[in-house]
Amino acid sequence: MMNEGQVLNASGPKKRGSSYRWLFITAARSFIVIVCVMIAVFFLIRIVPGDPAKMILGEYATPEALESMHHALGLDLSLGEQFLRFLSNLFTQGDTGNSIVSGNSTRVLIAERAPVTLLLIAMSSVLAIVIALLLATLASTNKNKWPDHLIRIFPTVTMGMPVFWVGLLLILLFGVRLRWFPVGGAGEGWGMAYSLILPSITVAFSQMPTLVRSLRAQMLDVLESDFIVTLKAAQIPSRVILFKHVLRNAALPTLMLFGVNLSYLIGGTLVVEQVFGIKGIGSLLFSSISNRDFPVIQGIALYCAVAVVIISLLVEIVSWWLDPRTKGKS
Amino acid sequence: MSKKYAFSRKLWVTGICTLLILVLVAGCSGGQSSSGSNENAGQNTNQAGQTEGNTGANPDQAATGGTFVYGRPAAVNSFDLHNQITANNAFAIDKVFESLLSFNSDGEIVDWLAESHSVSEDGLTYTFVLRDGVKFSNGTDVTAEDAVFSLERHLEVGGPLAIAAKVDSVKAQDAKTLVITLQEAYTPFLSELSNFSNGIIPKDFGGVSEEEFFKQPVGTGPFVVESWDPTGDVTFTKNPYYWQEGKPYIDKLVYKLIEDDSQAINQLKAGEVDAIESLALQNANEIKEGADTAVAENGSWVTEQIFFNTLDEHFADVHVRRALAQAIDREGLTNALTFGYAQTATSLLPTAIPYNSNDTVKALEFNVEAAKQELAQSAYPNGFSTKLLIASGNSSRAQAAQIIQAAGKEIGINIEIESIELAAFRERFFAYDFSMMINSGQADSPEANSIIAFQTDPDGFSKSYWTHYTNDEVTKLLREGQKTQDGEERAATYAQLLQILADEVPYIPLYYPEILKGVRSSVDGLIVLPNGSLRFEEVRIGQ
Numbered sequence: 001m002m003n004e005g006q007v008l009n010a011s012g013p014k015k016r017g018s019s020y021r022w023l024f025i026t027a028a029r030s031f032i033v034i035v036c037v038m039i040a041v042f043f044l045i046r047i048v049p050g051d052p053a054k055m056i057l058g059e060y061a062t063p064e065a066l067e068s069m070h071h072a073l074g075l076d077l078s079l080g081e082q083f084l085r086f087l088s089n090l091f092t093q094g095d096t097g098n099s100i101v102s103g104n105s106t107r108v109l110i111a112e113r114a115p116v117t118l119l120l121i122a123m124s125s126v127l128a129i130v131i132a133l134l135l136a137t138l139a140s141t142n143k144n145k146w147p148d149h150l151i152r153i154f155p156t157v158t159m160g161m162p163v164f165w166v167g168l169l170l171i172l173l174f175g176v177r178l179r180w181f182p183v184g185g186a187g188e189g190w191g192m193a194y195s196l197i198l199p200s201i202t203v204a205f206s207q208m209p210t211l212v213r214s215l216r217a218q219m220l221d222v223l224e225s226d227f228i229v230t231l232k233a234a235q236i237p238s239r240v241i242l243f244k245h246v247l248r249n250a251a252l253p254t255l256m257l258f259g260v261n262l263s264y265l266i267g268g269t270l271v272v273e274q275v276f277g278i279k280g281i282g283s284l285l286f287s288s289i290s291n292r293d294f295p296v297i298q299g300i301a302l303y304c305a306v307a308v309v310i311i312s313l314l315v316e317i318v319s320w321w322l323d324p325r326t327k328g329k330s
Numbered sequence: 331m332s333k334k335y336a337f338s339r340k341l342w343v344t345g346i347c348t349l350l351i352l353v354l355v356a357g358c359s360g361g362q363s364s365s366g367s368n369e370n371a372g373q374n375t376n377q378a379g380q381t382e383g384n385t386g387a388n389p390d391q392a393a394t395g396g397t398f399v400y401g402r403p404a405a406v407n408s409f410d411l412h413n414q415i416t417a418n419n420a421f422a423i424d425k426v427f428e429s430l431l432s433f434n435s436d437g438e439i440v441d442w443l444a445e446s447h448s449v450s451e452d453g454l455t456y457t458f459v460l461r462d463g464v465k466f467s468n469g470t471d472v473t474a475e476d477a478v479f480s481l482e483r484h485l486e487v488g489g490p491l492a493i494a495a496k497v498d499s500v501k502a503q504d505a506k507t508l509v510i511t512l513q514e515a516y517t518p519f520l521s522e523l524s525n526f527s528n529g530i531i532p533k534d535f536g537g538v539s540e541e542e543f544f545k546q547p548v549g550t551g552p553f554v555v556e557s558w559d560p561t562g563d564v565t566f567t568k569n570p571y572y573w574q575e576g577k578p579y580i581d582k583l584v585y586k587l588i589e590d591d592s593q594a595i596n597q598l599k600a601g602e603v604d605a606i607e608s609l610a611l612q613n614a615n616e617i618k619e620g621a622d623t624a625v626a627e628n629g630s631w632v633t634e635q636i637f638f639n640t641l642d643e644h645f646a647d648v649h650v651r652r653a654l655a656q657a658i659d660r661e662g663l664t665n666a667l668t669f670g671y672a673q674t675a676t677s678l679l680p681t682a683i684p685y686n687s688n689d690t691v692k693a694l695e696f697n698v699e700a701a702k703q704e705l706a707q708s709a710y711p712n713g714f715s716t717k718l719l720i721a722s723g724n725s726s727r728a729q730a731a732q733i734i735q736a737a738g739k740e741i742g743i744n745i746e747i748e749s750i751e752l753a754a755f756r757e758r759f760f761a762y763d764f765s766m767m768i769n770s771g772q773a774d775s776p777e778a779n780s781i782i783a784f785q786t787d788p789d790g791f792s793k794s795y796w797t798h799y800t801n802d803e804v805t806k807l808l809r810e811g812q813k814t815q816d817g818e819e820r821a822a823t824y825a826q827l828l829q830i831l832a833d834e835v836p837y838i839p840l841y842y843p844e845i846l847k848g849v850r851s852s853v854d855g856l857i858v859l860p861n862g863s864l865r866f867e868e869v870r871i872g873q
Contacts, residue, residue: 050753053761056407060418061490063793101407102560109561170591176599183585183600184593277593279562287405287561287589292753 013017026316030309037305038298042083045289046298051075052100052292056163073100086298096302097295101288106299110283116186117280120269124203126264129258132208133247136215140223141242141293142226151216155209163268167275174198184277199276206268214257218250252322263308376777395873397582399851400864401594401603405587407560409547411529412483415490420526421607421863422564422585425628426467427529427549430458430477430508431520432549435628437682437776438861439524442552442571444508453515453815454498458508465571466532467554479533481510491527491774494783497521515813517820521777552578552867562587577867579855598623598848604871605856605864611668611726617848626847628858629682631773633675636718636734636838641798642765643715649708651835655694656701657737664841667726667732671846675839677779677828678771682772682842682860685778685824693832693839701741719767720747721755724842727768730840734768753771759796771795771837776860778824779812785837786827799836 053069054061061069070076074085089097095107102109139151158166175183175198180197222228223246231241270282277283281300288296368801404418407510408632411423432442441447464472470726479498485493495516499508512519521526530550535543547555552574553566563583568578588601590595594606595613599620609617609625618625634657638645664674676693679686705711718734720727731747738745745766750758773780784792786808788800814820831837845862855868 044542048754049757050751054756055753056416057490061415062487062488062492065490099561102405104560171593171596176596179600183602184588184590185597274590275593277590277597279587279774283589284561290751290753323693329398 011240030313032311034305038302041298041301045294050292054057055291096299099296100293101291108296110299110303113281113284116278120199124199127200127204128211132215133213135212136219139216140219155213159203159209163202163206163271164275166205167272170198170202186278199272202272203268215250215254218253219246222246222249236269256315256319259311262311287313360686377671386520388720394579395581397584398580398869398871399584399586399603401586401588401597401606402606403589405561405782410544411527412487412489415864424526425553425566426547426551428551429528430523431439431524433524433776435859439520443530454512456510460506464550464573466548466550467569467571468548469571473505474508476510476533477530478502491525492570517815518779518814519820521775524775534848553583579870583866604850604853609848610848611671614671614846615669622656622851624851626849626856626858627844628841628860630845631680631682631860632678632770632843633678634770634840634843637767637769637795637797638836639762639764639797640836641762644714647708648834649704652796653701653705653741655835655838656697656704657741658734659696661839663730663733667729671842672841675841678831678839679778680842683773683776683778687825687828691828691832698740705741715744716765717746717748719764720749722749729770762796784809787842797836804830
């Protein structure tokens with residue numbers, strides 16, 4: 001994360017010298033992380049008890065039926081052989097194999113489910129950032145007055161509320177009682193965005209406490225720094241100070257925090273999808289785990305890991321670009 | 331420089347976090363599919379023209395046409411009737427394919443695609459005459475040749491609901507007459523034929539490949555698959571050639587996947603679905619009392635039970651099993667857990683199954699003193715410690731486990747409850763890796779043999795429902811019941827068999843849960859079958 005109280009008023013990089021080497025090393029490390037996640041997921045889900053064939057065929061399936069199902073699914077092979085098969089599939093077809101349950105390619109399944117999940121992530125991110133910015137601005141400009149106190153209580157309270165519970169409350173109030181929004185599912189086109197309003201509020205709710213808290217601290221640091229005092233002394237209007245200098249300086253740490261939080265946000269989305277009955281990546285993951293649908297679990301893990309790693313990488317690059325001092329600074 | 335390390339550390343942390351999230355999600359997912367992938371064996375349908383609407387709409391207001399949306403906890407992933415058994419698929423397959431015989435909401439076998447049937451006196455020859463004017467959904471006529479092809483494929487495939495009768499031949503005598511001969515008499519055969527897995531498909535899959543056929547299935551059922559996502563919803567349209575003229579009344583039927591139970595209930599309350607398949611006992615009253623919602627019920631073919639592993643050192647002892655059976659107040663347990671939506675069990679067979687003998691069987695009564703005396707006769711007079719295995723995500727079972735735990739403590743048996751996720755649960759008891767567990771047994775068809783064979787046959791793959799219970803007298807009676815023609819003699823055989831089970835308690839039947847469906851009050855004409863499936867032919871959606 002950023003150093004507190006760091007003040008940035010210049011923009012753009014100054015030197016790029018050995019940056020490419022740095023970029024290469026970090027990219028290589030990202031790759032290693034993804035590989036490790038893949039290996040861990042592959043073996044973990046096979047260590048966990050539970051047999052996909054039994055989940056498909058039910059308790060009344062004969063041993064013969066189970067055996068032929070095992071063979072059809074390639075589960076009669078040794079772990080090593082299964083892993084080799086998995087790797088060759090990954091490199092030749094860029095896929096983790098066909099779903100055990102539906103027989104469709106994992107890539108296709110994920111591609112079908114991705115739009116709604118991505119939209120949900122995007123909507124909740126925007127919502128979380130906008131609301132956090134508003135609240136943090138309000139709190140920091142009214143330090144130790146009642147808006148500040150109120151806004152500081154807010155994270156403490158909401159931190160303790162489980163995401164699914166918030167979701168259920170919103171469903172009961174706005175879906176079942178008032179009927180302003182659909183209770184669950186996601187429509188098509190604009191209907192999709194509309195039906196995702198409640199879920200994205202739910203996800204944003206879980207993200208806001210940390211964002212508001214740290215953003216407020218960042219803004220206070222900037223507000224109390226020497227150059228703002230100087231600007232104030234020069235009788236620059238406070239609105240200008242706020243938007244041109246304070247927010248700009250607070251933006252960078254928030255961005256970095258948001259980048260790190262994004263992996264939690266993706267995790268939160270998966271749970272919220274379940275609560276709202278949205279057929280996205282999250283519900284696919286849930287049902288795949290229940291059914292021990294190995295290829296799909298691996299596929300989702302792979303894509304999530306890649307997404308999280310790439311985002312962290314991007315955040316790192318962008319923040320370094322915004323403030324070159326972040327590179328090589330401990 | 332140290333920043334690089336800091337960064338790589340962060341990468342590792344993010345990687346590990348992703349993993350943790352996945353593991354967490356895995357941990358939380360326990361209950362999700364338990365209702366959906368629950369081992370419901372389902373089958374076909376009901377009596378033509380029978381109206382048994384369970385919901386209270388005014389039929390005058392109800393109109394024909396419209397789309398009926400049914401919320402279900404698990405997706406339909408295959409229409410291959412010969413290879414499926416679980417409810418998620420069975421209750422979709424039975425909308426598309428129909429069998430020669432079926433059963434009505436009371437569980438009585440009725441002629442369905444067959445106009446009539448007859449069985450020879452020796453019980454070896456079965457003759458079926460097909461109804462006139464039955465067509466597949468592509469408009470072609472159904473002939474006896476199609477029935478031959480369908481049954482032969484089932485015999486060849488085997489599958490999870492394989493035909494248990496020893497079939498000698500299946501022949502088409504003429505276009506309308508089908509003759510099946512058996513190698514030895516097998517009375518449950520007719521009820522077996524009423525199963526969805528014995529549905530009639532066009533000969534040679536109507537000229538397409540097997541794979542193509544089950545993607546675009548063609549049957550005689552009231553509905554045709556319009557679109558289908560194996561991980562999501564199914565949309566059916568009405569079959570224009572359906573043999574019950576004018577039916578179904580609705581134009582479309584949508585199976586909407588709603589995995590989360592509370593989400594399903596909320597969608598029902600908000601009117602986003604017309605009915606929901608999975609309604610937990612504890613939520614039934616809330617739906618019943620709702621202004622716009624109602625509960626449709628029917629007796630089921632399910633018996634909730636405690637199973638003992640008779641290979642376990644403690645439960646191999648019949649006195650231990652009898653002691654525990656007498657320590658448990660089954661009636662109290664039923665009342666506490668099922669909110670009036672279940673009947674306390676006496677016999678292994680639910681009351682909706684013929685020959686259930688609930689009136690005659692004497693089950694061990696709740697009596698703590700007798701239980702203590704019984705335990706004193708066992709090899710463990712001072713009690714012992716054991717474990718009770720349950721699948722997580724089923725709150726009724728979790729509560730039942732606590733009641734059983736308390737009952738055991740009364741007589742000196744310390745029971746530790748072990749609650750694990752469904753997939754792991756199955757893995758455990760399939761391997762006989764349990765001492766006692768709570769689970770349910772259920773019939774595939776309205777036939778005593780269906781449950782009894784699965785729970786007593788030591789030669790079956792299920793080894794007396796994984797209790798490994800073996801009793802030669804029981805096995806003998808089981809075989810007799812399969813050969814005896816329907817009548818008093820058969821009833822006596824089963825009464826005797828069920829009494830032995832009640833005395834030796836390889837399992838304690840607890841209660842027979844009712845089938846509960848949440849329905850909008852505006853829905854009329856819905857028929858709930860005892861296997862848990864619904865008939866939509868006479869459904870009308872009101873205002």
